[in-house]
Amino acid sequence: MQQINGITWFDCNCSIGFSKLPEDQPVCNASGLKEHMACCGISEALVWNIACRNYDPMTGNQELNSMLAGSMSIHPMWTIIPGHAGDFCKPEDLPGEMKKHGVKAVRVFPSAECHNFSLKPWTMDKIYRVLEEYQIPLFIGLEQTSWEEVHEIAAGYGKLKIIVTGVGYRNGRMVYPLMEACRNVYIETSMFKVPCELDRLVGRFGPERFLFGTGYPKYSMGSAIALVSYCSMSNEEKGLIASGNLIELLGA
Amino acid sequence: MEDMYFYNKILHGEALDDVFILDNHMHLGKVNDFPVQCDDGQLVRMMDRCGVNAGCISSLLSLSEDFRKGNDEIRRLVKKYPGRFFGQIVINPNFPGEIRSELNRCWNMGGFRQIKIHPVFHQCDADDKKYLPVYQFASEKKISVLSHVWGVEQVKKFFNLAREYPDVIFILGHSGGEIPAQRLAVELANRYSNIVLDITGSWHYEGMIEFMVREAGEDRVVFGSDAVFLDIFPAIGRVGMAGIPRQAKEKVFGLNMKRVLGLT
Numbered sequence: 001m002q003q004i005n006g007i008t009w010f011d012c013n014c015s016i017g018f019s020k021l022p023e024d025q026p027v028c029n030a031s032g033l034k035e036h037m038a039c040c041g042i043s044e045a046l047v048w049n050i051a052c053r054n055y056d057p058m059t060g061n062q063e064l065n066s067m068l069a070g071s072m073s074i075h076p077m078w079t080i081i082p083g084h085a086g087d088f089c090k091p092e093d094l095p096g097e098m099k100k101h102g103v104k105a106v107r108v109f110p111s112a113e114c115h116n117f118s119l120k121p122w123t124m125d126k127i128y129r130v131l132e133e134y135q136i137p138l139f140i141g142l143e144q145t146s147w148e149e150v151h152e153i154a155a156g157y158g159k160l161k162i163i164v165t166g167v168g169y170r171n172g173r174m175v176y177p178l179m180e181a182c183r184n185v186y187i188e189t190s191m192f193k194v195p196c197e198l199d200r201l202v203g204r205f206g207p208e209r210f211l212f213g214t215g216y217p218k219y220s221m222g223s224a225i226a227l228v229s230y231c232s233m234s235n236e237e238k239g240l241i242a243s244g245n246l247i248e249l250l251g252a
Numbered sequence: 253m254e255d256m257y258f259y260n261k262i263l264h265g266e267a268l269d270d271v272f273i274l275d276n277h278m279h280l281g282k283v284n285d286f287p288v289q290c291d292d293g294q295l296v297r298m299m300d301r302c303g304v305n306a307g308c309i310s311s312l313l314s315l316s317e318d319f320r321k322g323n324d325e326i327r328r329l330v331k332k333y334p335g336r337f338f339g340q341i342v343i344n345p346n347f348p349g350e351i352r353s354e355l356n357r358c359w360n361m362g363g364f365r366q367i368k369i370h371p372v373f374h375q376c377d378a379d380d381k382k383y384l385p386v387y388q389f390a391s392e393k394k395i396s397v398l399s400h401v402w403g404v405e406q407v408k409k410f411f412n413l414a415r416e417y418p419d420v421i422f423i424l425g426h427s428g429g430e431i432p433a434q435r436l437a438v439e440l441a442n443r444y445s446n447i448v449l450d451i452t453g454s455w456h457y458e459g460m461i462e463f464m465v466r467e468a469g470e471d472r473v474v475f476g477s478d479a480v481f482l483d484i485f486p487a488i489g490r491v492g493m494a495g496i497p498r499q500a501k502e503k504v505f506g507l508n509m510k511r512v513l514g515l516t
Contacts, residue, residue, distance in 0.1 A: 004263045005263060005264045009263075023431050024431075026458060026459065039493075040259070040493055041259065168454060169286060169454055169481075169482055169483075171286070172287040173286060173287065191454070193482045193486050194286070194288070194482070194483055195290040195294070195295070195298060195479055195480050195482070195483045195484065196289065196290050196294055196483075197287075197289075197483070216458060217458050218457065218458060220456040220457070220461075220494075222262065222489035222494065223456035223486035224486065224489070225262060225263065225489050226262050226265075226485045226487075226488050226492070226493075227483060227485050227489065229263055229264070229485075229489075230265045230298075230485035230488070231265070231485075
């Protein structure tokens with residue numbers, strides 16, 4: 001892993017794949033992503049496939065596996081859904097399937113516009129228990145859920161590691177109490193563009209529950225990097241946010 | 253790569269000291285729906301940290317409840333940090349009888365170089381006739397007007413305004429914000445030479461800096477962060493790591509605003 005100023009950058013929030021609305025979700029393949037990462041000094045990335053969200057998770061995950069086969073720097077994140085209807089693997093089979101394909105993290109898109117399912121225990125209990133048992137981190141975009149829901153899940157499943165992505169600048173009054181109440185909630189940094197706030201949060205909670213992400217190819221990598229690199233915290237703390245925390249979560 | 257300078261500085265969290273940076277879209281104050289805990293001292297420290305030389309700034313208090321108190325706040329800020337800030341006079345079109353007097357009051361105090369209008373916060377479209385004294389004042393004093401512009405419908409307002417006031421430079425704050433609006437803003441800039449595009453926003457879409465510079469020209473795009481409403485640093489990274497030549501970055505970062513403000 002490349003280190004720049006003693007920091008290695010590992011993006012936890014990237015996507016690749018073809019998109020039917022390139023203006024809304026730019027098209028990016030693995031080689032394009034690698035090229036841009038190299039340009040911006042990012043060593044590794046965790047990626048999900050657009051087709052998983054927009055078409056079908058099973059198909060998209062399989063496509064992702066082949067797109068990233070052999071890649072040392074881009075790592076797959078599977079999209080999961082509750083498989084009660086038989087359209088996804090059983091929760092108890094998930095860890096084995098993930099291990100077979102070198103997948104260490106999962107993401108959900110439960111909103112009505114996407115996969116249209118409930119995150120409540122009556123739907124997701126078995127999955128949460130499996131993710132807890134195997135310590136598989138669960139990524140969810142804030143646009144897919146609500147803070148009330150995140151709190152409910154985090155409080156109900158204390159060992160489940162939940163990473164909330166796309167946390168925008170208006171969420172300060174939600175983030176603080178949630179970070180206090182639930183030590184299993186992590187925040188991805190790219191959209192949290194509040195002056196001095198990441199330094200303040202790290203000062204209060206420590207750096208361990210903040211993960212560097214970019215939202216590329218929809219959003220600028222440079223923007224997300226500068227949000228962390230210009231913080232006043234120590235290089236050691238930046239390093240944890242930039243990659244150390246994610247590496248720990250992935251059990252790498 | 254010719255602009256490894258920017259990449260290296262940003263990755264190291266170092267100030268872009270070799271580049272003149274003028275942030276055209278800054279604020280001081282608070283908002284009601286999320287904690288903004290960054291006072292003037294912290295703002296200046298942030299500017300120093302990343303190399304922002306100066307900023308054009310308006311008061312969040314002016315944009316919300318009290319335009320006079322807010323303008324006074326900005327006047328004090330400009331005086332406290334000589335050379336670091338250029339004040340933006342904020343008027344509230346819902347007090348039409350006081351627009352001219354407030355413009356004159358602030359101008360006579362000194363420290364103000366622009367006018368800022370906010371059609372959304374003040375719920376008054378930019379082409380409402382209540383703003384007439386604003387554009388007349390801008391024309392008389394040869395100063396630019398920065399407007400909050402979000403969405404296609406708001407961008408459309410400026411097609412007429414740019415034509416009606418050819419000697420007023422209109423800076424489209426956020427350039428419309430959403431991608432379709434930004435595309436229309438570029439069309440507007442191509443049609444009227446008195447339109448300038450501001451990159452400020454919370455959504456830092458990949459490729460849009462490159463698009464604006466390519467389609468509207470490197471002389472028509474200006475840097476802005478929305479600090480303290482938003483963080484300065486991501487905006488620095490967004491432009492610094494954009495896929496545009498160094499010359500274009502230097503223009504966007506500060507040389508264009510230097511020209512707009514008539515600074516030597």
